[in-house]
Amino acid sequence: MIEPPRKAAVNVAQIGTDNISQGDKDSLDKASRMQLQWNEAKCKNMDLPEGYQTVAVLIIKWCEELDELNCAGEVKELDALFVNEFKYETQIVELNDKQKPQLQLNHAISGFSVRHNSRNNLMIVYYTGHSKFHEATGLLEFYASNERKFKNARAYWNTAETSLIGDVESDVLTILDTCFASNLQKNIASPGRCYELLAASHFNKPTSAPGPKSFTRALINSLKQLLEESKEHGFTTWNLVAQIASQPERQNNPPYMVDRLRRWDRRIRLAPLDSNPVKRRRSLAGTQSNYYLTLEFALNLPKEELDSKQIESLTAQLPQAFKNADIILRDMNWLELRTPTLHTDFSRVVLLYSNVSNYVKQWRRMIKKDETTQSVKRRHSESFPESPDISLKRVMSQDARNGENHVVLKLLSPVSDDSSQSLPHIEGCNFSNRSDMDVE
Known part of the structure; x- marks a missing residue:
């Protein structure tokens, strides 16, 4: 998953x-x-x-x-x-x-x-x-x-x-x-x-x-x-x-x-x-904790930050809430404030890991299989605004410069050998240092 x-x-x-x-x-x-x-x-x-x-x-x-x-x-x-x-x-x-x-x-x-x-x-x-x-x-x-x-x-x-x-x-x-x-x-x-x-x-x-x-x-x-x-x-x-x-x-x-x-x-x-x-120096009681509790609060904020008054109020009232619950609170550290990410539930997602050069070779072979090269290029341009060479350079990560270049492609369906089918739509791509293939 x-x-x-x-x-x-x-x-x-x-x-x-x-x-x-x-x-x-x-x-x-x-x-x-x-x-x-x-x-x-x-x-x-x-x-x-x-x-x-x-x-x-x-x-x-x-x-x-x-x-x-x-x-x-x-x-x-x-x-x-x-x-x-x-x-x-x-x-x-x-x-x-x-x-x-x-x-x-x-x-x-x-x-x-x-x-x-x-x-x-x-x-x-x-x-x-x-x-x-x-x-x-x-x-x-x-x-x-x-x-x-x-x-x-x-x-x-x-x-x-x-x-x-x-x-x-x-x-x-x-x-x-x-x-x-x-x-x-x-x-x-x-x-x-x-x-x-x-x-x-x-x-x-x-x-x-x-x-x-x-x-x-x-x-x-x-x-x-x-x-x-x-x-x-x-x-x-x-x-x-x-x-x-x-x-x-x-x-x-x-x-x-x-x-x-x-x-x-x-x-x-x-x-x-x-x-x-x-x-x-912290008291001995203040340094010893046998459990750590991580909570995630879903908030509606007018902007992506808490102001000083809100922080002051939270840091004053949260310890009191733990005291009311009969829980000894030693410390409470700030971890992060982030925005939620919408996640699309695709019916079929393929994570394909391959070397950059191999990907370019596969793309070229798919063009050659089609009866008319121009029609393939036209269909390809509808799905890929840029050629693979350009887009790969654009998204190349730091790991890609080490010679162990791997690309991750999220496809709606696996690539077919049947050249009559249009090229699959790529939802997004980024590099990974993994060398295997996971299919969900």
Whole structure:
């Protein structure tokens, strides 16, 4: 059975500022604003600390002898910003070639996770340096230098990332100032938390080395600007992406954000921590929950947002409703506000997965089978405003550029070998990385 798609204001799993419309940007701004308002009102009405109990930052770079890009200056400045302005705990790990770098990277990530893993914490992992993406395996490889004598100074990010995806309970923000980081498109089922990856550039694109045009320079400037504008209640990662993209030096190479867990449009919130840890500490009763309840409310709204008064009222009255029902409420987090999607119940739907080149060949063979090529072209134009070559280019997804190009066609009926029949009507098409065929 094919489930109706869930439609948010924009595809929140993958956000790149140069491939979404102004309307989508406005929707993301509204979603971010509602999330911040909900968090502020909820914490006030439930007497909860606003924000994370602890935020820890792990900064990974290559040691000075191997650091071909000379990242030390920007790393030092970023580290100072997190410590002095955001009050975050930081740790800098320098990979070397005296021991296997993969083991060093794995150890750094696992040790960092052991020290800071908690449902009330945020872990930030930052890397700067060279990298390359292996299309055949889907692996992102960090390396120190292009010199052959340092050829063993390399490690795979995917291997080290495993514990951040499957083992920790904290929210995680990974920031990769390296080439091709946004190629990591494989998403994982969500365990009910946030894990976002902020890449320096878009799919298959390099990024600038340390200097005035680097991603880290834009990141530092953007963090300072957002901190000045929203110091009290903070900002979301969407606000950060938009701010980085607005920097003049990055407008031709904007960042890209991927939700590695791909579920809701809740974004990680960044804000300075209270210098008094007692004020950030939740009571023991407030941290332990043995069940999570997810409710979906169908609303009639004049516009696609809740205003501050509505949010204030809901966050005040919902806890009281749980109290009246004799249920202990620990927390209530904003997940998403989306619009419903109408779903057509087709009597016959065929999902056909095939390679793009094979599809073009099949289309050409169908033309040759007809007695009159012109009549086939005329019938084809009635069903296809564009030729397959043009339409395929128009809808080509990022996965299609990896060489594993697959097209999904939703047809009212299967394609017949009988050339006397008119071409089937295509309801819609999009790419998928699946290689099999499902028929309902």
